[in-house]
Amino acid sequence: MENSSRELMFVLHGLSETRTNKYIYFAFGLVVYIVTLLVNLTLIIAIILDKTLHEPMYLFICNLFVNGICGASAFYPKILADLFSDLHVISYTGCLAQIYIICCYIFCEITCLTVMAYDRYVAICRPLEYYTIMNKQKVMKLLIFMWFFSVLETSVGIVLTARLPLCGNDIDKIYCSNWEVVKLSCTDVTVNNIYGYLTFYHVCQAAFIFVSYIRIIRASLRSKTERVKFMQTCLPHLITLINFTISVLFDVLYARYGRSLGLQALRNILGMEFLVVPPLLNPIIYGLKMTQIRHLKMYNSKQCNKTEIYSRITS
DSSP: OOBOTTTOEEEEOTTTTOSTTHHHHHHHHHHHHHHHHHHHHHHHHHHHHOGGGOSHHHHHHHHHHHHHHHHHHHHHHHHHHHHTOSSOEEEHHHHHHHHHHHHHHHHHHHHHHHHHHHHHHHHHHSGGGHHHHSOHHHHHHHHHHHHHHHHHHHHHHHHHHHTSOBSOOEEOSSSOOHHHHHTTBSSOOHHHHHHHHHGGGHHHHHHHHHHHHHHHHHHHTTOHHHHHHHHHHTHHHHHHHHHHHHHHHHHHHHHHHOGGGOOHHHHHHHHHHHHHHHHHHHHHHHHHHHHHHHHHHHHHHHHHHHHHHHHHHHO
16 A cells, blocks of 8 residues: 655664663764764864865865765764654655755765865876866866766755655665665656666766876876875875775665675664764864874974074075
8 A cells, every 4th residue: 555755754673773772872973973073164164264275185175074064964863863762763854855965975975086086196197287277267166066966966866766656664774765765666666776777877986086096106106205195195085985985885785685684783884884984084084184284384384484594694
């Protein structure tokens, strides 16, 4: 029997095994969420206020922090509320809204990482042309493209999902997933499957990043200066990319092929890793890098001042 989407309330079964330790999970989740917001907001404000950081690389990093806040905020408030509730439900509209923000976060994250790979490729492989290629106009266009295309791609997926009549309301996860909602449909979902396959063009983005880093590594082997530059600017990006890609891939594969394995706790970890770790890890990694660069600039400034003072005394 078909359920009306307007009256439907989804039941989330992912937290069924956490009732005994829910206060510990709540305290831990709340602390992690607050820390995630604080470190991201702190670095966003630092980049905005420090004019020396108004460079393409830092603007893309700032965009990564903003996107991380969006992804974390789509996940934490709902799960923290569910930990204090015996009935884990979410409305149809709330479920679609959560799917929308999470999908937009995923698409924007991978697109931003692709643009950052291109930026590092130009900086290391074509350094003399860097500020000609990555000028302010191009940076703004790339930032607008990231969000516009991510929002457009997500909107198409949500419209295709919202049109489906549903014959169930059980979601075997701790948050709403587009794949889980589509599986509850009473009608043919071929169009949704085609859309899902089309989104795999993001694999091409991963291939682009891979090729870019092969060239970057080759260029970095030419001199010690280039190797240091690679370690300072590219290694954090690689860590972020590998962590995000593996976590999303595991979640997708488990959602499609791992249901028969059971292990709800494992599925919860795989399903929320890309929503918890990258938003927290990114600002820590890039924050340390920004601190090192700022200290290097301060050291160079002091050395220049000493040289200038010495030249004045000896002249």
